Amino acid sequence: MMTGNLILVAVIGFAGGLSVGAGFVAFLTVLGLLPRLTQLTKTMKMIHYYEWAVVFGVLAGGWLSLQGNILHWNQYVLPIIGVANGVFNGMLAAALTEVLNVFPILSKRIGIQDKMVYLIMAVVFGKVIGSLFQWIYFVNL
Amino acid sequence: MELIYVRMRNRVYVKLNQEVKVKDVVKVIGPEDIVRKLEDITLLEVKKEDKNIIIIDLVQVIQEIGRMDGELEVQTFGPAQTIVEVVYEKRKFSFLFFIGVWMLLFIGTGITIMNYHVDVSMQEVHQKLFKLITGREDKSPLLIQIPYSFGLGLGMVLFFNHFFKKRFNEEPSPLEVEMFNYQQDLDQYVIMNENKESIRQIDDR
Numbered sequence: 001m002m003t004g005n006l007i008l009v010a011v012i013g014f015a016g017g018l019s020v021g022a023g024f025v026a027f028l029t030v031l032g033l034l035p036r037l038t039q040l041t042k043t044m045k046m047i048h049y050y051e052w053a054v055v056f057g058v059l060a061g062g063w064l065s066l067q068g069n070i071l072h073w074n075q076y077v078l079p080i081i082g083v084a085n086g087v088f089n090g091m092l093a094a095a096l097t098e099v100l101n102v103f104p105i106l107s108k109r110i111g112i113q114d115k116m117v118y119l120i121m122a123v124v125f126g127k128v129i130g131s132l133f134q135w136i137y138f139v140n141l
Numbered sequence: 142m143e144l145i146y147v148r149m150r151n152r153v154y155v156k157l158n159q160e161v162k163v164k165d166v167v168k169v170i171g172p173e174d175i176v177r178k179l180e181d182i183t184l185l186e187v188k189k190e191d192k193n194i195i196i197i198d199l200v201q202v203i204q205e206i207g208r209m210d211g212e213l214e215v216q217t218f219g220p221a222q223t224i225v226e227v228v229y230e231k232r233k234f235s236f237l238f239f240i241g242v243w244m245l246l247f248i249g250t251g252i253t254i255m256n257y258h259v260d261v262s263m264q265e266v267h268q269k270l271f272k273l274i275t276g277r278e279d280k281s282p283l284l285i286q287i288p289y290s291f292g293l294g295l296g297m298v299l300f301f302n303h304f305f306k307k308r309f310n311e312e313p314s315p316l317e318v319e320m321f322n323y324q325q326d327l328d329q330y331v332i333m334n335e336n337k338e339s340i341r342q343i344d345d346r
Contacts, residue, residue, distance in 0.1 A: 032315070037301060038311060064264075064273060075275045075284060082285035086292020087299065093254070094300035095315070103316060104323035110242060117318070118239075120301050122246035124294045130251025131258070131290035138255065139264055139281055 017062075031095040031130060033088075095129065142212055145179070148197055150220035152230050152328070158189050166197050166223040175213070179206060187227055194331050195225040214262040222332055242247030254293070293332065 001065050028034065034051075038044045103120070155161055163169065164180035171179075182205050184197060199221045199280045206215055258264065262282075267289075272283035301316055313321070333339060 032243035035333070036315065040299060063183045066204065069273065070276045071274050072276050073274045075277075077274060078257065078271065078282070079288040081274075083289030083292040083295075084313070085285070086289040086294075088292075089289075090296020090298075091300045092296075093257075093293070094297040101319065104320045106192040106242070107320075108239065109322070112239065112242075115239065115318075115335065118243065119246060120297075120316075123250045124244045126250030126298045127246075127297060128245040128290050128294040130254045131214040131293055132287065134255045134258060135264075135281060135283060135286035 021058065025054070028054065031092060033095055036095070037093070074107055090127065142214055143172055143175055143285055144214045145169060145175060146218070147199075147202065147206075149197075149221065149223045151203070151220050152199075152224045152226060154226050156189050157189065158227060161185050161187065161195075161225060163202065166204055166225065171213075175210070179209065182206075182209060188323070189227075191250070192226060193227045193229065194335055195227070196222050196332060196336040197225055198336055219316055221335075222336060222338075224331060253313045255333045274337055297312060 034047060034054075038047055038050070101114060107116050107119065112119070145170070149169075150166055150168065153166055157167065162180065163182045165182060166184065167180075169179050184194070184201065184205060187195070197344045199217055203217070206213060222228045267282050267285050268279065270285060271277070271279045301314060319327055
């Protein structure tokens with residue numbers, strides 16, 4: 001009975017991980033983040049290594065967040081992680097198809113195709129200021 | 142019997158009251174004297190009722206060519222219609238309007254990112270991450286969060302390709318591709334819906 005339960009739990013856990021992992025990769029693929037990064041850095045040949053980077057990143061994050069270990073590293077590693085986290089999230093936000101579809105329609109409607117850069121800047125500053133405001137002030141309310 | 146080749150242009154811009162001639166919308170190749178005569182045929186005159194888009198179909202051009210000289214053999218290639226866009230006087234660019242849209246985007250995206258952070262419990266994750274790495278508790282781990290916030294902006298700029306604009310000139314940015322796709326969809330729509338040749342209404346409707 002006990003062994004049966006254990007096997008059942010393991011199967012359920014494995015199945016859950018499988019679908020979440022597949023979903024995560026599907027999400028990344030839809031947003032086209034990796035192609036964009038390889039295009040920017042001209043490293044198309046390395047795309048397979050980037051795939052593994054994603055897999056190992058997910059594994060490490062998953063394991064560490066579930067185990068509650070403490071690494072006792074120097075605290076100045078944190079800004080590096082913070083920037084990486086931010087750049088990744090920023091690219092995700094930019095890649096969301098809603099965002100991409102907003103600009104063409106908006107700029108065509110109000111006829112400012114040549115001033116698109118300023119609209120993009122509005123979004124970028126909005127994200128940065130909104131985020132800073134939240135962490136520094138809003139969460140302490 | 143002479144052979145001429147015609148190719149419709151994809152999109153041309155005209156002014157109000159302008160006479161649209163064959164040479165404006167079609168590239169004609171063939172014996173020089175015939176081409177010169179053909180290119181001078183007037184297809185239509187732009188009127189106010191035409192609003193800003195007129196579709197000229199290939200059959201209209203062939204019809205006109207046939208009317209001029211029924212003996213010609215016409216070979217066609219390229220698009221089957223031309224989108225004629227009437228350019229009215231450029232709308233004045235309203236600075237106030239622009240500021241309004243700018244503020245809308247600025248405030249909207251700012252609030253949206255805050256909603257997103259709450260939605261995915263970003264604060265909690267950052268606190269846990271701080272504990273994981275340093276072993277200390279911190280209610281607001283700004284050491285992660287401030288770099289994170291600036292990284293957010295950097296990531297968006299990178300994605301939209303503004304730092305590298307000069308360096309990768311030939312490759313369009315995702316936004317430019319998206320703009321192009323959107324324009325194509327619009328063109329496809331007007332080709333189907335503004336083209337008199339592709340719609341036939343029932344008379345008594």
